[in-house]
Structure formats: C-alpha cells, structure tokens
Amino acid sequence: MDEKVPRSEIIETEIPLGTVHPAALEPYRVRLFVEDEIVQEAEITIGVNHRGVERIMEGLPVEKANALTEKICGICSNAHIWNSCRTAELGLGIEIPERAKFIRVIMGELERLHSHFLYLAHGCEVLSHETFSMRVFYMREIVMELLAMIGGNRVQYGCSVLGGVRPRCDLDEAKLLRLKNDMDALEEGLTGFVDRFMADSILLSRVTGIGVLPQNQAIELAVTGPTLRATGVARDLRTTMFEYDDFDFNVITQPDGDVKSNLVMRALESFESIKIIRQAIANIPEGKVVNRDWEMFDTDISESYIEVPRGTLYHSYALESGRVRHSIIRTPSMANIGAMQYACIGDQITDAQLCIVQCDPCFTCTDRAIEIIRR
Amino acid sequence: MLENTIINSVIAVIATVLVCFIISTFLPGIERKYIHARIQQRIGPKVVAPGIMAPIKFMFKENVEVSSPVPGLYKSLPIICFIVVLCIFLALTPEAYMIPALASLVAIVGFLKVEEICYVLMGALSKSVMSVNMPFPDQIKGAVHNNATRSFIEDISAKRSLRMITYGSFPLYLALFAPVTAARSVFLKDIVAFQQVNGPFLFTVAGGIAAIVFFIGYMIILNEYPFSIIKAKSDVIEGPYMEYAAKYRAVVVLTRGFFMFTLGAVFSVLFIGVPPTILSWGILVNVAVALIFVFMMGIFSAFSPVFTNRQLLPTILGATLLGILSIVLGLL
Amino acid sequence: MGLKSFSRARAIHVMLVYTGGCNGCDIEIVNSILSPRFDAEQYNVFLTWNPREADVLVVTGPVTHLNRKPLEAIYEAIPNPKLVVAAGSCALMGGVYKNCYGDIPSEEIEGPVENIIPVDAKVPGCAVRPQDVLAGVVSLLPTLLDAD
Numbered sequence: 001m002d003e004k005v006p007r008s009e010i011i012e013t014e015i016p017l018g019t020v021h022p023a024a025l026e027p028y029r030v031r032l033f034v035e036d037e038i039v040q041e042a043e044i045t046i047g048v049n050h051r052g053v054e055r056i057m058e059g060l061p062v063e064k065a066n067a068l069t070e071k072i073c074g075i076c077s078n079a080h081i082w083n084s085c086r087t088a089e090l091g092l093g094i095e096i097p098e099r100a101k102f103i104r105v106i107m108g109e110l111e112r113l114h115s116h117f118l119y120l121a122h123g124c125e126v127l128s129h130e131t132f133s134m135r136v137f138y139m140r141e142i143v144m145e146l147l148a149m150i151g152g153n154r155v156q157y158g159c160s161v162l163g164g165v166r167p168r169c170d171l172d173e174a175k176l177l178r179l180k181n182d183m184d185a186l187e188e189g190l191t192g193f194v195d196r197f198m199a200d201s202i203l204l205s206r207v208t209g210i211g212v213l214p215q216n217q218a219i220e221l222a223v224t225g226p227t228l229r230a231t232g233v234a235r236d237l238r239t240t241m242f243e244y245d246d247f248d249f250n251v252i253t254q255p256d257g258d259v260k261s262n263l264v265m266r267a268l269e270s271f272e273s274i275k276i277i278r279q280a281i282a283n284i285p286e287g288k289v290v291n292r293d294w295e296m297f298d299t300d301i302s303e304s305y306i307e308v309p310r311g312t313l314y315h316s317y318a319l320e321s322g323r324v325r326h327s328i329i330r331t332p333s334m335a336n337i338g339a340m341q342y343a344c345i346g347d348q349i350t351d352a353q354l355c356i357v358q359c360d361p362c363f364t365c366t367d368r369a370i371e372i373i374r375r
Numbered sequence: 376m377l378e379n380t381i382i383n384s385v386i387a388v389i390a391t392v393l394v395c396f397i398i399s400t401f402l403p404g405i406e407r408k409y410i411h412a413r414i415q416q417r418i419g420p421k422v423v424a425p426g427i428m429a430p431i432k433f434m435f436k437e438n439v440e441v442s443s444p445v446p447g448l449y450k451s452l453p454i455i456c457f458i459v460v461l462c463i464f465l466a467l468t469p470e471a472y473m474i475p476a477l478a479s480l481v482a483i484v485g486f487l488k489v490e491e492i493c494y495v496l497m498g499a500l501s502k503s504v505m506s507v508n509m510p511f512p513d514q515i516k517g518a519v520h521n522n523a524t525r526s527f528i529e530d531i532s533a534k535r536s537l538r539m540i541t542y543g544s545f546p547l548y549l550a551l552f553a554p555v556t557a558a559r560s561v562f563l564k565d566i567v568a569f570q571q572v573n574g575p576f577l578f579t580v581a582g583g584i585a586a587i588v589f590f591i592g593y594m595i596i597l598n599e600y601p602f603s604i605i606k607a608k609s610d611v612i613e614g615p616y617m618e619y620a621a622k623y624r625a626v627v628v629l630t631r632g633f634f635m636f637t638l639g640a641v642f643s644v645l646f647i648g649v650p651p652t653i654l655s656w657g658i659l660v661n662v663a664v665a666l667i668f669v670f671m672m673g674i675f676s677a678f679s680p681v682f683t684n685r686q687l688l689p690t691i692l693g694a695t696l697l698g699i700l701s702i703v704l705g706l707l
Numbered sequence: 708m709g710l711k712s713f714s715r716a717r718a719i720h721v722m723l724v725y726t727g728g729c730n731g732c733d734i735e736i737v738n739s740i741l742s743p744r745f746d747a748e749q750y751n752v753f754l755t756w757n758p759r760e761a762d763v764l765v766v767t768g769p770v771t772h773l774n775r776k777p778l779e780a781i782y783e784a785i786p787n788p789k790l791v792v793a794a795g796s797c798a799l800m801g802g803v804y805k806n807c808y809g810d811i812p813s814e815e816i817e818g819p820v821e822n823i824i825p826v827d828a829k830v831p832g833c834a835v836r837p838q839d840v841l842a843g844v845v846s847l848l849p850t851l852l853d854a855d
Contacts, residue, residue: 016507435711
C-alpha cells in the first residue's frame with residue numbers, strides 16, 4: 001500500500017464547512033486546512049448535537065431507559081435498544097426465547113441493510129452522482145417497508161424489550177413470506193447496482209485511492225466496524241456474539257482502506273446480511289417471543305458489546321431497585337472520528353466530505369459520549 | 376429605402392431574440408424532467424417549473440441586502456452576464472453581419488471571456504453565511520494552525536474559475552476556431568457563406584472531431600455536472616451564485632437557459648451554417664440543435680459524478696488535443 | 708390567481724436545517740425529497756442548500772445550544788416571504804430531550820423551534836413520515852401564495 005503524502009507545513013487557508021452543509025446531513029463543523037486545494041489537516045468539531053441522553057437515562061426505570069436509548073440515533077435505533085436490553089439481560093441473567101433471538105437478528109440485519117444502503121446512497125450523493133443515489137434510495141425503500149411491517153414505524157421500531165421482543169414484532173407466516181420475497185428482490189437489485197457501479201470507470205477513477213486509511217493507522221486509531229474491515233482487518237464482533245451462533249456468514253474484508261474499498265465492503269456485507277436473514281427465515285423456531293419470568297434485583301455494572309452497522313457499540317449500566325445507574329454508551333463513530341480526520345489528508349477539497357462520509361459518520365450517536373480520563 | 380431596411384432588420388432581430396428567449400426558458404425544465412427524472416425513474420417537476428416559474432417567483436421575492444464587500448458590483452454581475460449572452464446571440468443573427476466587428480469569432484470569444492471573468496468576480500465578492508460567517512464558536516478549539524487565514528467557500532470557487540479560464544475553456548475556443556480553418560475567415564458571414572456553398576462543416580472529418588470538442592467545451596462553460604467544480608455541491612454548494620436572491624437570482628436562472636440556447640445557436644452557425652432568424656425556417660434547425668445539446672448534456676450529467684482537479688486536467692487535456700487535431704486537419 | 712401565486716405554486720424551494728435531532732427525521736425528509744418513491748419534485752418542491760434561494764425552511768431537532776445561532780443566521784438569510792415547517796416531535800416540543808435535567812433549567816436544549824423562530828406549520832411524528840412532510844409543506848401553500 002502506498003504511503004500517504006506527507007503533511008506540508010505550509011497552510012494557505014482554512015476553510016470551515018458546516019454546521020449546515022449539503023454533504024454532511026448532520027450538524028457538525030469541519031475545518032479544512034488547505035494548501036493549493038489539497039487538504040493538509042482536517043479538524044472535526046462535534047458537540048453540536050449534545051443532548052445528554054445518558055443524563056436523562058440516569059434514574060429512569062430500566063424499561064423506560066431502554067426505550068429512550070432508541071432515540072439516540074435514528075439510523076441504528078434498533079441496535080441501541082437491543083444492546084441496552086442485552087445489558088440488563090446479562091446483568092439480571094434473563095433467558096431469551098430462541099424465537100426472540102432470531103427476530104432480533106432479523107431486525108439487526110435489516111437495520112444493517114438500511115444503514116449500508118443509506119451509506120451507499122449518501123456516498124453517491126456526495127460524489128454528486130444523483131442517479132445512483134436515487135437507485136439506492138429506491139432499493140432502501142424495500143427495507144424501510146419491511147422494517148415498518150415488523151416494527152410498525154419506519155424509523156424507531158422499539159422491537160426489543162427485556163426478555164425478548166415486543167409481541168407485535170412477532171413474525172407470522174405471511175410476514176415471513178414477504179420477507180423472503182423481498183430479500184430476493186433486494187438481492188437482484190443490489191447485484192444490478194454493484195455490477196453497474198463496478199463497470200463505471202468514471203466513478204471508479206473518482207473513488208479509487210481517495211481517502212486512504214492504512215491498516216496500521218486504523219489499528220492505531222482504534223477504528224471499528226466496516227471502516228476497520230475495509231483496511232483488511234477481519235474483526236467482526238458478530239463472530240463472538242451468542243445470538244449469531246446458529247448462523248453461517250463470512251466476515252468481509254477489503255484490502256485498501258480507500259473509498260472504493262469502503263463502498264464495496266458495504267455492498268458485499270449487505271449480501272451477507274441477506275444470507276443471514278434467509279437462514280433465519282428458514283430456521284426460525286416456534287415458541288413464545290418474550291420471557292416474562294424474571295425478577296428484578298440490584299446489579300453491579302453490567303456491560304454489553306454488539307456489532308452494529310457502523311462498528312462496535314458499548315452500553316453499560318447498573319440497576320438499583322429497577323432504575324438505571326451509571327449509564328455509559330460508546331458509539332462506533334466516536335472511535336472513527338480520528339479515521340475521518342486522517343482520511344481527508346492529502347486529498348482535494350472536493351473529496352474531503354467524501355473521505356469523511358466513507359467512515360460512515362453518525363455524530364448524533366456520538367454526541368453524548370463521555371470522555372473517561374484514567375488517572 | 377435604407378431606413379426601411381434598418382427598421383425591418385431591427386424588428387426581425389427583436390422578434391428573433393424574443394422567440395429564442397422564450398424557447399430557451401424551457402430548456403432547464405426539459406433537462407430536469409425529460410432527461411434527469413426519466414433516467415432516475417421518477418416523475419419529476421413540471422417542464423415550466425425550473426426555467427420559467429422559478430425566475431418569476433424570484434422576481435416577486437423581497438430584495439435582501441447582499442453580504443458582499445462590493446454589493447453594487449456583485450449585483451450588477453448577473454446583468455452583465457445576461458447582456459454578454461445577448462450580445463453573442465445578436466452577433467449570430469444575419470442582420471448583424473453588416474457590422475463586421477460584432478459578427479466575428481474574435482468578438483464571440485471576447486464575450487465568452489467576459490462571461491468567465493464574471494464567474495471569478497462573483498465568487499470573490501460573495502460572502503455567504505454557509506462557511507466562515509456561520510456563527511459557530513470553533514476558533515477556540517485547539518486547532519493545529521490557529522493563525523491560518525479563513526476563507527469563504529466562494530473563494531475556492533473563485534480560484535477554480537480562474538483556473539478554468541487558464542485551461543478549462545481551451546477546448547471550446549479551439550472548437551470555435553476549427554471552422555475558421557475551413558472557411559479561411561473569422562467573419563461569421565464568410566463562414567456561413569462557405570458552408571452554404573460547400574455543405575455543413577459538421578460533416579467533414581475535422582468538423583466531426585471539432586463538434587465533439589465543442590460539446591465538451593459546452594458542458595465546461597455551462598458548469599454542468601461532470602465539470603461543475605465551480606459549483607460542486609460536495610464542497611462549495613453553489614459557488615459564485617450563493618448570495619443572489621430575488622430579482623438577481625431570477626436573472627441568473629434566465630441567463631443560464633438563454634446561454635444554453637445561444638451556445639446551441641453558435642454551433643449551428645459555425646458547424647451547420649444556419650444563422651438564427653425568424654425570417655427563415657432555418658430557425659427550426661437552431662432550436663433542434665439546442666434541444667439535442669441539452670438532451671446530450673442531460674444524459675452525460677445524469678451518469679457522471681463531479682470531477683475533481685485530478686480528473687479534470689486529463690479530460691481537458693484530451694479534449695484540447697482533439698481540438699488541435701481538428702484544426703490541423705482543417706488546415707490540411 | 709395572479710401571476711405571483713401562480714408562479715409560487717409551481718416552484719417551491721425547500722431548505723433543511725438539522726438542529727441536533729436523532730437523525731431519524733433528517734433522513735426521512737431527505738428520503739422524501741431524494742428518493743424516487745416519494746419524489747417531492749413532482750409537486751414542484753425542490754431541495755436547495757442555499758438560504759438565499761429558499762422559500763420554506765424545514766427544521767428538525769430540539770435546537771441544541773450550539774445550533775441556535777446558526778439557525779437564526781440561516782433564517783435571517785432567507786428573503787421574504789419565508790415560511791418555517793417544524794418537523795418531528797423534538798422540533799415541536801423538545802421531544803424526550805426537553806426535560807434533560809428535570810426541574811433544573813437546561814442550557815443544552817434551546818428548543819422547541821417556536822422559541823427561536825416563528826413556525827408556520829408543524830409536522831408531528833417520531834420520526835416523521837415522508838408523506839407527512841410533503842403534506843406539511845403542501846399545507847403551507849395557501850399562506851405562501853397569499854404572502855406579499
């Protein structure tokens with residue numbers, strides 16, 4: 001892999017972009033330090049979105065707190081409520097019915113699909129390729145309809161509850177059939193899109209070798225999720241999660257760490273998600289979807305890590321007479337900010353937003369992170 | 376007798392300009408609805424919406440104070456642009472051929488240069504709220520370079536326009552001069568006359584190559600998608616046009632449509648030998664050429680991302696070489 | 708219907724400002740304008756990112772402290788007549804974040820949007836559905852058409 005262009009000491013101008021910008025879609029500020037249209041240094045300022053979710057969670061009954069975690073992020077909302085429930089379940093030792101486990105996996109993978117499709121669409125939009133962006137948005141609608149069918153809402157589904165999933169999210173035969181048919185349609189559409197994308201030499205020239213994040217740098221910056229896997233490190237938390245024990249899937253990696261690797265990575269991972277959903281539909285066990293047979297007691301701080309579409313998500317809290325204490329949430333974009341800043345360096349200003357987008361930022365997630373300083 | 380001729384020609388020119396102007400207002404809508412929206416598998420806006428209704432709507436908006444160091448100059452620039460485009464169009468009408476200084480390629484190239492310089496000035500004078508002026512306390516953060524000058528996104532746009540003047544518009548000018556090599560004259564009168572005798576220049580080898588180069592130059596000077604680095608949405612949002620509101624934005628939108636038509640007319644004069652005039656059926660050729668150009672541009676722009684400097688330079692270099700080839704072929 | 712109303716009904720430019728919601732509304736709104744499924748352009752609603760071009764400002768999120776001034780600046784930059792649509796429960800009433808610190812007054816959340824700029828239409832929902840956003844923008848049409 002080629003080394004990055006060394007940073008120049010000469011800084012001509014500083015260009016601030018944000019907090020409202022067409023390529024960003026989220027309020028954040030990025031300051032680009034530029035020499036002759038080449039970005040020498042990038043600085044992302046977050047905190048614009050700070051709303052203090054963890055503070056609101058403090059002292060809430062755990063069921064309410066779980067519902068609240070969903071409002072952290074509108075993209076991976078299911079992942080937050082899933083992990084929050086998982087934290088309490090691990091702490092209280094609640095057994096989850098097998099069927100609920102499968103439904104959670106289906107929801108998680110559907111969410112991964114919609115997040116990755118959003119990534120592809122947003123990436124194409126930042127490339128100013130409106131047509132491809134629209135094509136992906138069109139495919140994404142299929143996933144959104146499925147999510148609305150299962151959860152009842154297009155964005156915040158509230159699928160997981162303590163001990164399983166909400167009974168409304170149970171999948172009957174008709175829903176499973178529709179899920180199965182839509183997966184076929186989705187696979188066909190995505191295959192067509194990927195073929196078109198990889199055959200488009202103009203687009204490829206635009207994304208190859210842009211925003212390179214070398215593997216050693218990615219490890220140094222503690223990057224997580226698909227952004228890490230796009231640099232060639234096969235690290236996926238799903239391989240260690242007990243929910244995924246019954247499923248057979250591959251951990252996709254890409255060698256280069258540039259925008260092209262990231263885009264291809266997301267597309268290939270979507271195929272894996274489709275594969276997982278198909279296995280879940282085929283093998284879904286019968287039975288109840290929620291286990292109400294558990295008792296509340298005070299717990300020590302319990303923590304849970306899961307793999308969400310953007311990387312590793314960490315939730316932890318203690319329970320005290322049914323209420324949440326010491327809540328800490330760490331979202332994947334927190335770790336990826338360093339990668340975003342690094343990826344911008346050495347590229348054109350026009351590519352800077354693309355380099356940020358390639359790390360799949362979600363600053364609304366990130367903006368309630370608490371910095372832990374160990375002394 | 377002489378007076379009558381002058382009055383008649385003036386009326387003919389005004390009628391031509393009016394008819395062509397009205398047709399030109401449909402072009403942005405046609406591009407948006409029938410090309411982009413159809414390719415993107417959606418219904419798209421009404422044909423009249425982007426080109427006609429939007430400017431009329433802007434006319435009725437309240438005029439705001441422009442955030443610019445020289446508001447007067449900044450506001451006058453779109454009007455200058457419009458007048459320049461009008462002058463190019465007037466130079467193409469057969470009635471103008473009796474004024475050789477106007478109806479020559481040198482004049483047209485000069486007008487196009489004025490148009491390009493206007494982009495630079497617009498970019499340099501616009502100070503929009505979207506970048507430095509955004510009231511956001513980010514300077515107190517521990518930046519690595521605290522003393523760097525802060526630029527507006529339009530400043531980058533101005534620098535890019537300057538760059539486009541130096542090399543970006545080369546293909547268009549080379550293509551404009553290709554017919555000169557065949558007709559051996561820079562006056563439009565002679566070019567038209569030559570083609571009426573020898574058939575359209577388009578159907579010769581040199582003409583065919585020059586037409587391709589002209590099309591690339593057409594997209595570059597119109598800042599359409601692959602070449603829209605001056606107003607790329609991913610960094611400079613709308614570039615030079617950021618601060619225009621109300622009436623001035625209406626002029627900007629109208630100028631763009633008219634410029635599309637005028638460049639089509641330039642092509643039909645230089646490559647087919649049909650000047651735009653209401654007095655002959657030849658005007659249908661002008662309209663057809665303008666439509667074909669808009670169609671082709673729409674298709675190209677719907678299927679390509681925005682080019683950065685990295686892709687722009689080779690593309691323009693290639694187009695320039697093709698242009699030189701066509702001129703050499705024409706000379707041979 | 709005069710020329711003014713006629714032209715306004717056929718070209719509506721919408722600008723979006725996100726003021727710190729959860730991203731849900733933001734993406735649904737962009738989705739409603741960008742995706743071919745909902746395609747707001749067929750109703751002549753165009754998405755713009757330039758406040759000078761906009762007629763309708765769609766605001767989502769509870770307006771965090773750092774977002775207050777940018778929102779005001781952008782609102783100021785839009786030439787009259789301008790209308791504001793507040794979309795999503797955060798923008799309407801602060802959502803779940805409003806009582807962030809209980810009875811202690813919060814400096815973090817400045818919202819709802821009404822406290823900062825005048826709001827003409829409210830679109831409820833968490834997250835708003837694309838159909839509702841389109842309906843909200845369309846419901847503003849009579850006000851927009853009759854404005855000076």
